[in-house]
Amino acid sequence: MMKHESIETNAALLIVLTLAAISIGGLVEIVPLFYIEGTVEDVKNADGKDAVRPYTGLEQLGRDIYTREGCYTCHSQMIRPFRDEALRYGHYSLAAESQYDHPFQWGSMRRGPDLARVGGKYSSAWHTKHLIAPRSVVPESIMPNYPWLQDTDLDISDLTAKMKTLKKVGVPYSLTKIEYDANVEQFGEDVAKKLDINMSEKNLMKDAKLGNFDGNPDKLSEMDALVAYLQILGTMIDFSKHDEAEFIKFR
Amino acid sequence: MADIDKVTKQKVKHEVIKDPLTGAETTGHVWDDTLMEFNNPIPTWWLWAFYGTIVFTIAYFIMYPSWPTGLAEKGYLKGTAELTYKADIIKDGKRIVGGGEEITTHWNTRALLAHEMQNDPNELKRQEMVKTVAATPLASVIKDPQQSQFVLAYGKGIFGDYCAACHQAGGQGVIGHYPNLIDDAWLWGADSADIELTIRKGRKGNMPAHKASMTDAEIAQTANYVLSLSGESVDSAAAEHGKKLFNTKGCSGCHMPTGIGMKALGSANLTDKIWTQADVPAAVDAKAKVAAVKTIIANGFKREMPAWESRLSNDEIKVLVAYLKLLSAN
Numbered sequence: 001m002m003k004h005e006s007i008e009t010n011a012a013l014l015i016v017l018t019l020a021a022i023s024i025g026g027l028v029e030i031v032p033l034f035y036i037e038g039t040v041e042d043v044k045n046a047d048g049k050d051a052v053r054p055y056t057g058l059e060q061l062g063r064d065i066y067t068r069e070g071c072y073t074c075h076s077q078m079i080r081p082f083r084d085e086a087l088r089y090g091h092y093s094l095a096a097e098s099q100y101d102h103p104f105q106w107g108s109m110r111r112g113p114d115l116a117r118v119g120g121k122y123s124s125a126w127h128t129k130h131l132i133a134p135r136s137v138v139p140e141s142i143m144p145n146y147p148w149l150q151d152t153d154l155d156i157s158d159l160t161a162k163m164k165t166l167k168k169v170g171v172p173y174s175l176t177k178i179e180y181d182a183n184v185e186q187f188g189e190d191v192a193k194k195l196d197i198n199m200s201e202k203n204l205m206k207d208a209k210l211g212n213f214d215g216n217p218d219k220l221s222e223m224d225a226l227v228a229y230l231q232i233l234g235t236m237i238d239f240s241k242h243d244e245a246e247f248i249k250f251r
Numbered sequence: 252m253a254d255i256d257k258v259t260k261q262k263v264k265h266e267v268i269k270d271p272l273t274g275a276e277t278t279g280h281v282w283d284d285t286l287m288e289f290n291n292p293i294p295t296w297w298l299w300a301f302y303g304t305i306v307f308t309i310a311y312f313i314m315y316p317s318w319p320t321g322l323a324e325k326g327y328l329k330g331t332a333e334l335t336y337k338a339d340i341i342k343d344g345k346r347i348v349g350g351g352e353e354i355t356t357h358w359n360t361r362a363l364l365a366h367e368m369q370n371d372p373n374e375l376k377r378q379e380m381v382k383t384v385a386a387t388p389l390a391s392v393i394k395d396p397q398q399s400q401f402v403l404a405y406g407k408g409i410f411g412d413y414c415a416a417c418h419q420a421g422g423q424g425v426i427g428h429y430p431n432l433i434d435d436a437w438l439w440g441a442d443s444a445d446i447e448l449t450i451r452k453g454r455k456g457n458m459p460a461h462k463a464s465m466t467d468a469e470i471a472q473t474a475n476y477v478l479s480l481s482g483e484s485v486d487s488a489a490a491e492h493g494k495k496l497f498n499t500k501g502c503s504g505c506h507m508p509t510g511i512g513m514k515a516l517g518s519a520n521l522t523d524k525i526w527t528q529a530d531v532p533a534a535v536d537a538k539a540k541v542a543a544v545k546t547i548i549a550n551g552f553k554r555e556m557p558a559w560e561s562r563l564s565n566d567e568i569k570v571l572v573a574y575l576k577l578l579s580a581n
Contacts, residue, residue, distance in 0.1 A: 028317075046344075081364040083374060088412055090562060092364070121562070123555040126417060129428075137425070138416055240346045240561070244365050245338040251359035 041096040041250045043237050049188040051237045054100040054171045055229070056194045057159050057204040058211075062229030064162070065222050066105070069146060074111035077104075077233065090117045091239045094247060100171050112143055117234030124213045127227045149223040150214055156204060163197045173197050326358075334358050336365040380405070384573060385566035389443050392573050399577060406574025409567060413559065422578055426530045428554065435579040436525045440514040446572045451565070453558030456517045458528070460551030461500065467549075469496055474544035478531070480510045480522045483540060528552050 007013055033039070043051040055063060066072070079085050081092040093116045098104040122130075126137065132150055134141040167173045173195050174180040183192035194203055208220050213227035268279045270287060277287045312318070316326050326332025338351035349369045356362050368374055380401050384392055392398045411420060417429040424431040430438060438456065439449045461470060469492075475485040476493025497503055497510070505518040512520035519527055526532060529547045534540040559568065 081360045083364065083367050083371065086364065086368070092361070120557065121413070122416060123557055125555065130416070137428075139419075238561075241341060241344060242346070243339040243341055243351065244336075244348070244361075245351070245354055248336075248354075248356060248359065248361045248365060251361045 039095050039250060040099050041094050041247055043094065043096050043242065043246075045238075046241065047188065049191075050186050052096050052099060053187050053191045053236065054166075054173060054195055055232070056207055057156075057163065057200040058207045058225050059229045059232050060162065060166070061154060061156065061159065061204075062225035062227070063101075065149070065226045066229060069149075071115075072105050072107050073109060074143070075105075075113070075115045076107035076110050077114065077116040078106035078108075079114055079116045085114075089114050090234070091237075093234075094237070095250070097234065097237065100166075102166060102169055102171070115230070115233055119231045119233040119235035124211070124227050124231060125215055127230055128214050128223055131223065131226065149226060150216075150221055152222045154208075154220045154222050154225050156201060156220075159200050159204065160197055163200055167197070330358075332358055334362040334366050336362055337369055377405075381564075381566045381570055385569035389573055389576060393577060393580065399573075402570055402573045402577055406570055406577070409563070409571060410574060413562065414571075422575065424527070426526060426532070427528050430527045431525070432575050433578040434525055436520065436523060438512070438514070438517040438519060438527065443569075443572045443576065445514065446575060447568055449556065450563075450568045450571060451558065451560040454517055454556040456552070456554050456556075458518070458547065458552040460549065462549040465496070465500060465548070469500075470545050470548050471541060473497055473500070473502065473548055474541045477510070477521050477544050477548075478540055481524050483531075484537060485541070 007017060045051050054060075077093070077098070079089045079091070079093045086092065093106075097116075098106065128150065130137050130143075131146045133145050133147070134143040163171075163173045164175070167175070172179070172183060172186070174183050174192070175197050180192055180196055183195050186192075187195070193199065194207075196203075205220070207228065208224045209217060211224070211228055211231075213225075213231070214221050214223035266279070268277050268287075269275065270277050270289065276290045278290045279287075281287055314327050315331060324332065333355055334357075335353055335355045337349040338354050340347045340350040349365075380398075384398055384402055387395070387398065392402060410418075410422065414422075418424050418432050419429070422432040435441070437445065439445055439454055465473070472489045472493035473496045474493070475489040476491075476497055479485045479487075479490045479493075497506075498508060503510075505516050506512055506521055510521040512518045529543045531540050531543050534543050563571070
């Protein structure tokens with residue numbers, strides 16, 4: 001029998017055997033996926049339109065602030081299909097819900113609670129207060145203060161460039177009339193308007209004014225964008241209108 | 252120099268080097284002049300335990316079954332390949348969980364969750380207790396030790412998950428932001444039906460700003476009057492003027508001419524000693540009290556209680572109402 005020492009002392013052999021061992025693990029994970037027809041659920045609203053839509057410009061910029069500030073180092077966005085999580089956070093996350101996320105924010109580190117369904121849970125006034133100084137509302141919190149979000153103007157100079165980039169990786173934002181019409185077909189007219197890159201800055205201003213997320217209607221701050229993003233998380237699908245069996249089929 | 256020579260010499264391959272004291276074989280590496288490492292074989296029991304884990308892995312891989320195709324499609328052990336659960340039915344836009352036909356599918360965590368929610372004994376007990384409490388009149392829940400114990404324990408859990416971020420862990424709220432829920436004074440009504448509606452649909456409180464329609468002196472006079480309503484000692488001449496302003500500047504329209512508030516608007520009762528916005532209790536003297544009330548009258552206040560009907564079932568909301576009632580009764 002070959003002694004282990006002869007592998008350990010022969011770099012080339014060690015590399016070849018290591019690669020072989022690792023690729024077994026990789027293949028076991030990848031190959032089964034070739035035999036599955038779809039992993040992303042096809043969730044439709046009652047009117048036959050897609051329930052999950054890409055983020056609006058404002059939400060997308062908020063999402064970029066979320067990643068910039070490293071919120072994901074403490075918060076996951078992935079409710080797993082376990083009873084305790086169902087009772088605490090609500091319906092488990094679907095693949096469809098992060099299909100337009102680049103990159104997704106699933107994560108596994110939970111120093112703070114999961115945020116996959118935090119949208120609508122609190123008022124925007126609470127989020128603003130909480131982000132500026134978490135301990136002003138949750139005395140036992142260990143979350144850091146983010147006071148600058150409220151004072152910093154939102155940089156929208158690269159909004160269209162960002163949306164165009166996301167479009168390249170498959171997010172259906174529209175530039176042409178044909179793409180717009182396809183979005184009307186897929187998401188309905190109201191949503192299609194929000195996904196039109198040509199209108200993105202105007203839409204963003206409108207959304208921020210209407211939502212007044214940071215409580216200061218005269219200023220377009222980073223807080224506006226971040227809270228707009230938090231408030232949409234996990235709210236796109238109305239689970240009271242869907243049979244569980246519909247989602248189980250996809251596993 | 253001599254040391255280095257020794258080390259290089261000892262490193263020569265295949266030359267078995269022995270420790271002079273014990274005679275045991277070493278790896279041939281030397282540190283700090285004399286420090287050497289034994290090259291003993293690992294203990295036999297350890298080696299066999301290692302082979303054991305390899306055998307276990309192969310057996311587990313087959314039995315699990317990790318590769319559910321061919322012969323293993325149905326699994327070798329019951330419950331490892333298939334799961335049965337009841338589908339939901341959607342009727343009139345509402346979902347009845349587990350009300351549909353029985354479905355058997357390949358094993359997966361989503362089906363397992365559905366199966367557990369319909370069969371797990373602890374889960375069924377939870378569902379049954381929630382249903383029982385929701386169907387029992389509040390007065391009986393409070394008297395029944397088993398039910399009230401459940402309400403206190405379970406209510407604490409969901410209150411912590413959904414409400415404590417605003418109303419604080421004990422329900423005492425924060426003056427100026429989130430009302431106290433355990434003082435048995437209610438902006439939006441004290442009946443369980445009122446509280447239930449508050450939680451289900453949410454509420455928007457709006458005390459309008461008056462700094463545009465009243466002078467600073469008028470606001471001060473009105474503040475004196477408001478404080479007099481709850482028996483604070485105030486400047487009585489100012490309060491006298493304030494009383495007139497209270498009735499002419501629209502305050503009485505929302506707070507009632509007597510100042511007791513109106514549950515349809517969630518307008519605060521100004522005649523009790525309970526303050527939800529003006530931080531009168533923290534004021535050090537009469538002047539600070541007037542200042543606290545003045546700020547509210549001048550700047551107004553808007554705040555929002557979110558709606559919970561999409562997150563919590565009606566039955567769970569009823570348990571929360573019972574929880575709040577139990578807390579404020581204690």
